[in-house]
Amino acid sequence: MSEVLPVYGTAIAIGLFHGVEPGHGWPIAAVFALNKRRRWVYGIWAAVILAVAHLVSSFAVVAAYALANQFIDLDGLSWMHLVAGGLLVAMGLRQWFAGHTHHHGDGHSHGDGGKDEPRDLLALAGFAFALGFVHEEEFAIIALAVGKTNPWGLMAAYAGAVALSLVLLTMAAIAAMNHFESHVHRLEHALPKISAALLVAMGLAYMFKLV
16 A cells, blocks of 8 residues: 555656646646537536546556556566656656656647647547657556556556546636636746756656655
């Protein structure tokens, strides 16, 4: 139990913080809803679709891990804490020096939208499902689970935290888009640095078995 709680805490913290980043799609959900007459209805649907698509793509990563574990005893590899920590440190360093931006081709614009903006909920579902695979956090979560806890439960905790951030931020954006967006633009440049520092700190803690 002493090992499980820090692992789940790390996964939830990563999920909450990364859900805040615009790269996880909440600005797209907000813009999608703002173009509709029933903004709150479409906003809730869009946020839920993003969250479910992210959950599905995350579980796909777990399925790949489970398949590999049938042929290799991954739970018996005592050095996997180094892999887990190393992944977090590498992610943090990459974000610190290069940023952690995701280009989706939509420009996050507020007009009537270009060719790449999702036009309906079905298109948004496909867009969000593809988006879920461009984030490497899922692979770090898998590494954290090895030998310590059930990867399905850990990924569910991570994806649930991301979903909570997505839904809350989408609703906040619809309620006060202009005010909220001004704050995001002022803070957006700092998010990758903050995220990078947290990832490196957590990675070092796992590498040296502090958690």
